[in-house]
Amino acid sequence: MKFNQLRDFVAVAENGSLRAAARVLGLAQPAITRSIQELEHSLGAQLFVREARGVKLTPIGQEFLVRAMLILGEIRRAREAVNQRQGEVDGELVVGFSSAAHLGILAKILRSFQTRYPNVRLRIIEGFLPTLEAELRNGQVDLYVGPVTERVQPADLQITKLFDNTRVVACRRGHPLINARSVHDLADAAWLTTSITRNAEDELKQVFAEHGLGAPHLVCQCQSAFSVLTVIINTDLLAMMPVQWIESPTVSGFVEQIKLEKAFAAPPIMMVHRPGIGLTPAAEYFSHLVQRVAKSDEIMTDSNHLSVRQF
Structure with a gap:
């Protein structure tokens, strides 16, 4: 499990589609698709189901979203704490x-x-x-x-x-x-x-x-x-x-x-x-x-x- 996979997963969940997430992150949609597929493979679980206008979280995906957001938040805090203590x-x-x-x-x-x-x-x-x-x-x-x-x-x-x-x-x-x-x-x-x-x-x-x-x-x-x-x-x-x-x-x-x-x-x-x-x-x-x-x-x-x- 990698940082960019968690980032991409949260972006898709928040924006409701792979295309919208790619646009927000400034990445190509195939890269987002590959990232989500690799994350699901590493977890051994399906996180999204496709719908007519995008994707929807599965029950496992909804539970995983809470933990993914927590991890990303702590990474952000850790980075900012180090930078701020170094004077940035x-x-x-x-x-x-x-x-x-x-x-x-x-x-x-x-x-x-x-x-x-x-x-x-x-x-x-x-x-x-x-x-x-x-x-x-x-x-x-x-x-x-x-x-x-x-x-x-x-x-x-x-x-x-x-x-x-x-x-x-x-x-x-x-x-x-x-x-x-x-x-x-x-x-x-x-x-x-x-x-x-x-x-x-x-x-x-x-x-x-x-x-x-x-x-x-x-x-x-x-x-x-x-x-x-x-x-x-x-x-x-x-x-x-x-x-x-x-x-x-x-x-x-x-x-x-x-x-x-x-x-x-x-x-x-x-x-x-x-x-x-x-x-x-x-x-x-x-x-x-x-x-x-x-x-x-x-x-x-x-x-x-x-x-x-x-x-």
Whole structure:
């Protein structure tokens, strides 16, 4: 089994055909075909089946893909670690950030990281741990920074707590309910939701139930920070969001907080990566910056109003 065979196999799997993989890799299609055939011969198993518009992984191929991507990821890290320790500051760092981590941490570390590693390509993915967990395991994502609930803490990943967090009710500037002071005042409001849970409405339903209210009126669900911001500033919908949305200069000019008597606890912000042989020097420095900012006074939560109820 050779490196180029694994590379070619992953390229075919990701692109769905030998021709597309050859185009991406800049190789002739017969070379890709021969590479896959040699790999299948060495494994004694068929990895692909031909279809009308390309190829499809067999069940064995699907299982092998996970391991092949892991091997290629470790080879990439090994090469980059050696180069970076020898003073060659190139390579790639892939990090996943939630919206709270984007607003509360990322903006504060970018300049320092780029100054130290100007030639390391930083690829940033917006998401939550459940959507990035597989990529963390197979090496496609180096680090994740964002909320992690107690119910979702994989034992095979290294998890470092950065800080406890808080949710507040956010709305557009000049919202007619800006002077509300309790959840009861918001009982008839329309809401948008964004969540790391399978059922996005659960977090709001529980808050309403704890105050003796019926189910909230949910009219929109967003999966990206940009979608949330667009909906909030253009409608009267409310959202229960991490406090970083209110504190960040990036969005504070468009969004404000309805200052209820109590804020609400949110899942703590964590940093997650694979344990074992460790991170590349660039990833180590990035994680150091994340932890330094998280421990500084730059990360502020409304602890004086933090609700004792966890949800």
